[in-house]
Amino acid sequence: QVPAEGLSSDVWAWRKYGQKPIKGSPYPRGYYRCSSSKGCLARKQVERNRSDPGMFIVTYTAEHNHPAPTHRNSLAGSTRQKPLTSQT
Numbered sequence: 001q002v003p004a005e006g007l008s009s010d011v012w013a014w015r016k017y018g019q020k021p022i023k024g025s026p027y028p029r030g031y032y033r034c035s036s037s038k039g040c041l042a043r044k045q046v047e048r049n050r051s052d053p054g055m056f057i058v059t060y061t062a063e064h065n066h067p068a069p070t071h072r073n074s075l076a077g078s079t080r081q082k083p084l085t086s087q088t
Contacts, residue, residue, distance in 0.1 A: 001049060002058050011069060014044065026050075027048035027050070042060065042063060044061070045059040
């Protein structure tokens with residue numbers, strides 16, 4: 001679990017490719033893939049914790065197949081991640 005302020009501290013560049021509602025939760029789950037390197041299979045899912053909406057559950061799948069980007073290059077060619085908002 002990660003506090004909302006900690007979501008952007010990830011050194012990798014991520015591109016959102018989907019969002020789905022979660023059964024029994026008012027908050028959707030966001031799906032991201034690594035955009036730091038073409039062909040990288042790393043993915044992450046981000047969802048808001050139902051019992052503590054200020055916290056997010058981040059699930060990573062697969063490993064990055066390239067070195068971590070330097071801080072200077074980590075945002076190159078990527079978009080900043082928008083905070084998740086509740087849909088009512």
